[in-house]
Amino acid sequence: MSSERIVGIDLGTTNSLVAHMEGETPVVIPGEDGANLVPSVVALDENNQIIVGNAARKYLIETPERSVYSIKRLMGRGIEDIQEELKLFPFRLAEDLQPGEVLRIKLGDKTYTPPEISAFILRQLERNAGRYFGTTVTKAVITVPAYFNDAQRQATKDAGRIAGLDVLRLVNEPTAASLAYGLDKKKAGTVAVYDLGGGTFDISILKLRNGIFEVIATNGDTHLGGDDIDNLLITIALDDIRGDMGLDFRRNGEVVQAIRKAVIEAKIQLSDRAKTNIIVDLPGGKGYERELLREQFEQLIQPIIDRTVGPCRQAMKDAGLKPEQIDEVVLVGGSTRIPKVRSLVKDMFQRDPHIDLNPDEVVALGAAVQANILAGGSISTENMLLLDVTPLSLGIEVAGGVTDKIILRNSTIPASATQHYTTQVDGQKNVAIHVLQGERELASDCRSLARFDLKGIPPMAAGIPRIEVKFLIDANGILHVSAREQRSGKEAEIVVQPSYGLTDEQVESMILDSFDYAEEDFRKRQVIEARNEAGTILAALEKGRQNPAWQQLTSDERKKIDKLEKALRSVQGDEDYRSIRKGIDALNQATMHLAELMMDTAVVSVLKGKTMDDTDIGEGPAAPHPVARADFE
Amino acid sequence: MASAESKSSLILPGEATSACWSCGTMRAQHFCSACGKVQPPVPVDYFTFFGLPRKLNINLSGLEREFYELSRKLHPDVYAKAGKQEQQWSLEQSSLLNDAYRTLKDPIKRTQYLLRLEGVELEEQSKSATEKARVKGDLKKQVVPPALLEEVFELNMQLEELKANKKLGEDDPGLVKELQNHKSQLENKQATLFDELKGYWTEWDKLGDAAPNEDRIAVRDKMVDLLNRRNYIRNLVRDVNDALES
Numbered sequence: 001m002s003s004e005r006i007v008g009i010d011l012g013t014t015n016s017l018v019a020h021m022e023g024e025t026p027v028v029i030p031g032e033d034g035a036n037l038v039p040s041v042v043a044l045d046e047n048n049q050i051i052v053g054n055a056a057r058k059y060l061i062e063t064p065e066r067s068v069y070s071i072k073r074l075m076g077r078g079i080e081d082i083q084e085e086l087k088l089f090p091f092r093l094a095e096d097l098q099p100g101e102v103l104r105i106k107l108g109d110k111t112y113t114p115p116e117i118s119a120f121i122l123r124q125l126e127r128n129a130g131r132y133f134g135t136t137v138t139k140a141v142i143t144v145p146a147y148f149n150d151a152q153r154q155a156t157k158d159a160g161r162i163a164g165l166d167v168l169r170l171v172n173e174p175t176a177a178s179l180a181y182g183l184d185k186k187k188a189g190t191v192a193v194y195d196l197g198g199g200t201f202d203i204s205i206l207k208l209r210n211g212i213f214e215v216i217a218t219n220g221d222t223h224l225g226g227d228d229i230d231n232l233l234i235t236i237a238l239d240d241i242r243g244d245m246g247l248d249f250r251r252n253g254e255v256v257q258a259i260r261k262a263v264i265e266a267k268i269q270l271s272d273r274a275k276t277n278i279i280v281d282l283p284g285g286k287g288y289e290r291e292l293l294r295e296q297f298e299q300l301i302q303p304i305i306d307r308t309v310g311p312c313r314q315a316m317k318d319a320g321l322k323p324e325q326i327d328e329v330v331l332v333g334g335s336t337r338i339p340k341v342r343s344l345v346k347d348m349f350q351r352d353p354h355i356d357l358n359p360d361e362v363v364a365l366g367a368a369v370q371a372n373i374l375a376g377g378s379i380s381t382e383n384m385l386l387l388d389v390t391p392l393s394l395g396i397e398v399a400g401g402v403t404d405k406i407i408l409r410n411s412t413i414p415a416s417a418t419q420h421y422t423t424q425v426d427g428q429k430n431v432a433i434h435v436l437q438g439e440r441e442l443a444s445d446c447r448s449l450a451r452f453d454l455k456g457i458p459p460m461a462a463g464i465p466r467i468e469v470k471f472l473i474d475a476n477g478i479l480h481v482s483a484r485e486q487r488s489g490k491e492a493e494i495v496v497q498p499s500y501g502l503t504d505e506q507v508e509s510m511i512l513d514s515f516d517y518a519e520e521d522f523r524k525r526q527v528i529e530a531r532n533e534a535g536t537i538l539a540a541l542e543k544g545r546q547n548p549a550w551q552q553l554t555s556d557e558r559k560k561i562d563k564l565e566k567a568l569r570s571v572q573g574d575e576d577y578r579s580i581r582k583g584i585d586a587l588n589q590a591t592m593h594l595a596e597l598m599m600d601t602a603v604v605s606v607l608k609g610k611t612m613d614d615t616d617i618g619e620g621p622a623a624p625h626p627v628a629r630a631d632f633e
Numbered sequence: 634m635a636s637a638e639s640k641s642s643l644i645l646p647g648e649a650t651s652a653c654w655s656c657g658t659m660r661a662q663h664f665c666s667a668c669g670k671v672q673p674p675v676p677v678d679y680f681t682f683f684g685l686p687r688k689l690n691i692n693l694s695g696l697e698r699e700f701y702e703l704s705r706k707l708h709p710d711v712y713a714k715a716g717k718q719e720q721q722w723s724l725e726q727s728s729l730l731n732d733a734y735r736t737l738k739d740p741i742k743r744t745q746y747l748l749r750l751e752g753v754e755l756e757e758q759s760k761s762a763t764e765k766a767r768v769k770g771d772l773k774k775q776v777v778p779p780a781l782l783e784e785v786f787e788l789n790m791q792l793e794e795l796k797a798n799k800k801l802g803e804d805d806p807g808l809v810k811e812l813q814n815h816k817s818q819l820e821n822k823q824a825t826l827f828d829e830l831k832g833y834w835t836e837w838d839k840l841g842d843a844a845p846n847e848d849r850i851a852v853r854d855k856m857v858d859l860l861n862r863r864n865y866i867r868n869l870v871r872d873v874n875d876a877l878e879s
Contacts, residue, residue: 004714212701212704374710374713374714376714385704385705385711386710387704387708411731413731414709414727414731415728415732415735416729417732475708475724475727535717538717539717539718542716542717542718542719543718
């Protein structure tokens with residue numbers, strides 16, 4: 001459908017981008033200011049309006065208590081996970097935060113969860129794309145670090161929903177980059193993607209063959225990136241100032257942000273120059289100045305960039321490959337502009353890495369390629385298919401607090417595993433299951449994803465029930481669980497308590513909240529609601545086609561339904577909710593008879609033992625004739 | 634439309650072929666050969682999923698080709714614009730495809746899987762033993778294969794010695810060297826075992842379904858025994874690696 005635009009979004013720690021396929025080429029969509037990069041900075045201005053991107057940057061220095069950056073570091077995390085972050089970043093948490101609750105960040109006197117703050121960034125990108133196309137955008141592919149766990153992925157998906165986006169796929173950033181690289185050179189070979197961004201590091205090793213991009217192994221660190229280099233330089237500057245001038249600015253948000261700005265500039269300059277000066281104006285007319293040589297800088301950052309070596313080695317080991325067996329190395333992420341990082345990669349893989357594409361943009365370009373594939377493809381993406389893997393093993397806690405791994409890391413997704421459980425006490429009705437993610441032996445060392453309570457097990461003697469639980473990781477890397485008691489055939493009810501993350505209700509209410517921001521969004525909300533409704537009726541119709549009742553319709557009735565279904569599908573992606581509503585109403589009308597017949601089939605099958613003639617099915621138009629055979633062609 | 638329970642009477646689980654839910658033509662296993670649409674998954678074993686006989690010698694490049702071909706037809710990306718039900722089937726079918734490919738492409742996993750189909754519960758045995766040992770708080774007791782007794786004894790002595798040295802902060806390059814030698818011997822043994830296993834694969838593949846049950850059980854048990862020995866050696870190698878790396 002041409003009306004259905006799917007954009008690719010790189011929701012980065014430092015910068016975010018939106019891209020789409022223009023003809024056969026992915027291009028980044030610039031903002032109103034003409035810039036491709038939207039800084040991932042969110043601020044609340046004097047009038048309590050949300051400001052995003054370049055415009056928000058000045059607030060970081062002027063009103064740091066009303067602004068936030070690097071929010072990606074907090075996605076899908078709990079308060080106990082972020083103690084390190086709190087030391088290094090000026091995140092202001094809500095005071096009334098309870099343990100286990102989703103984090104809330106203060107901007108002025110308002111609080112927002114990380115997915116809500118990310119949603120503000122996404123909405124800015126949507127606006128940029130909307131302005132560019134002259135029509136609203138509602139469907140997107142969003143990239144995530146390959147090493148993101150389930151909770152972090154879920155949080156990203158929630159952010160998309162809050163922003164009013166239908167997130168068709170989460171794609172791993174290094175894999176997306178490989179799509180952008182692989183577009184014009186469809187060759188076979190083994191490629192390593194080294195992705196060092198603002199806050200995350202990923203390494204992925206892929207096999208390319210006939211348009212299939214198969215990830216063989218991935219590894220990384222979701223808390224390693226340019227931010228860490230900045231924080232190191234900030235600490236040094238603060239220590240200098242304290243030592244030389246006896247002034248302690250560690251708790252002064254404005255000064256820290258001014259220093260941050262200066263060290264980032266210095267870091268960038270040192271990629272091209274042998275030396276630079278860090279210059280910061282301090283309150284009271286004083287100033288801080290320090291010369292920094294590239295050699296010094298390289299020595300300082302060595303311990304940070306060395307942390308990328310372990311994950312690279314592990315990924316190669318998991319892939320069963322030696323460096324010389326890797327044909328190409330691709331660099332992604334702004335931090336790979338640092339010459340020392342490039343030389344480290346060169347040494348490790350024993351070859352010169354590729355830097356043909358802008359490392360800041362390549363992930364977004366790849367996301368646009370994936371969006372194009374999902375939309376049905378075009379000449380350049382024809383035959384392209386991405387087969388990604390789960391970065392972390394999925395496990396279950398067993399006796400003794402030990403992790404029993406059931407889906408190993410680097411398994412191609414979608415992937416599934418089936419486990420069997422039973423009861424330990426007579427008449428036991430519930431079984432608790434603790435789902436974990438990670439590589440460690442002890443459950444307490446792994447990431448707790450969720451606790452599941454299997455409920456409604458029919459009362460039986462201990463050990464008799466046989467509950468089959470199916471774990472399925474979907475193509476987004478997100479876990480789904482279903483359960484069935486096999487002796488009774490009953491679907492067991494699963495109550496999920498995600499260890500971190502928002503409940504569906506919370507997300508729904510945030511979606512509604514977010515619409516209060518702008519009036520223009522009201523229309524968009526109606527579009528989304530109409531689309532959802534269209535989806536529901538189309539799904540119901542698909543089910544209905546398998547019902548015997550379908551055969552009882554006249555061929556005219558069926559033809560009419562087919563026609564109206566096609567019509568609804570063709571307007572489902574439209575921006576005008578009225579045309580979608582019209583389609584829904586028409587199809588609803590046409591399927592009324594089918595619905596009635598289906599109801600009857602259901603009733604009749606309940607009344608088994610009775611013959612059709614004995615059954616009082618009533619009279620009149622509301623009670624059709626289940627025994628009357630429709631004319632078969 | 635009212636939500637009535639639909640009984641999918643058109644598609645009976647377990648049927649190898651059936652009519653496509655969408656166009657009504659007879660379909661192949663995973664997707665309709667006429668209109669190409671994904672079909673609801675049918676519970677089959679991994680060999681059947683790939684249309685392969687239950688044999689252990691497999692043409693790996695053929696398997697990979699088939700995996701890619703099926704991926705192109707079943708992957709959720711292909712159904713991004715389809716209805717919810719088709720998306721669900723595609724998700725289930727492609728996870729089954731990936732699970733099957735992962736199992737069959739790996740020689741050991743493939744053997745274990747076939748043995749499981751033949752009624753041997755390899756993993757469960759070792760899992761419950763591990764769990765028991767953990768609850769009791771002691772190490773899992775494994776029966777040392779007799780042929781390895783002497784070697785294991787010597788190896789354990791060396792590992793203990795290495796641990797003691799490390800505690801005292803002493804270095805013994807000679808001991809490390811010996812352990813490394815031991816390790817490479819064990820790895821050689823693993824390779825030999827693998828060759829032996831391949832011999833059993835061929836024996837098994839020749840038997841076929843019509844072979845007398847005793848013959849099948851005999852080959853089956855030889856493979857079980859070999860996998861146990863192999864596991865034991867693999868654990869030893871891991872212990873040596875751990876000791877050397879720590």
